[in-house]
Amino acid sequence: MAHYLVFLGSTRTSTPPAPARLGERVSQTCKRLLSSLPDTTAEVIDPLTLDLNGPFKPHFAYAKKTVPDDLEALAGKIEQADGYVMVSPEYNHSMSPALSHLLNHFGASLFAFKPSAIVTYSMGQWGGARAAVSMRAFLSELGCLPVSAMIHIPKAQEALNEDGQFAQEQERWESYFGRTLGQLTWWAEAAKAHKAEQDPTTLSPAFNKSPAQRNAPKNDDTF
Ligand SMILES: Cc1cc2nc3c(=O)[nH]c(=O)nc-3n(C[C@H](O)[C@H](O)[C@H](O)COP(=O)(O)O)c2cc1C
Structure with missing residues (x-):
């Protein structure tokens, strides 16, 4: 059994431009197509349903016992999931701030050694391709x-x-989605199987103090 999280990258309930939150449609489509695969489940993560306890403070900045409930629950889901679909509209030729803000709450170790798929959309003719590049x-x-x-x-x-x-x-769209989702599920299954053979953190330990832990020698004090 494999489980995927589909991150919905919009919190825009206002108009214009109308309709608002096209991301709901896109996320539901990804969830539906993933869930139609054998032994596969998917869940949409909707930032509008989460209390991130702003102003910005990431999950890893809290003392363990004080992490807000929604952050802790989502951290657990991210850790348990086998892969991710990142759904983003294009805002000013960039990735959605709602999505980057949500993801910035969580450390890389929760996502590590699992694949993601980039899904972008827009009301215009480029479908968010410019946002996708930076993603x-x-x-x-x-x-x-x-x-x-x-x-x-x-x-x-x-x-x-x-x-x-x-x-x-419908058939052409499903085949178009299927290519990307097929890559995602293939890599997710491969990663899961190999993790059972070898714990990746023995080769590449998670940073547990500071991102500077990745730095080259003599370069310890900067990101
Ligand atoms: C602040 C803002 C910036 C936008 N920038 C772009 C853009 O650069 N390229 C584009 O194709 N559409 C752009 N759009 C239009 C969006 O593609 C469209 O509003 C889409 O529905 C946004 O997704 P959402 O409804 O899920 O929030 C922008 C919309 C907003 C609100």
């Missing part, structure tokens, strides 16, 4: 390396109905 760097640093295939959905308001079903050309 590769972000997700690699987070430890959940993105698979090579990506999903970009131009004019998402026309491509997807409110219930996350494709408005037309």
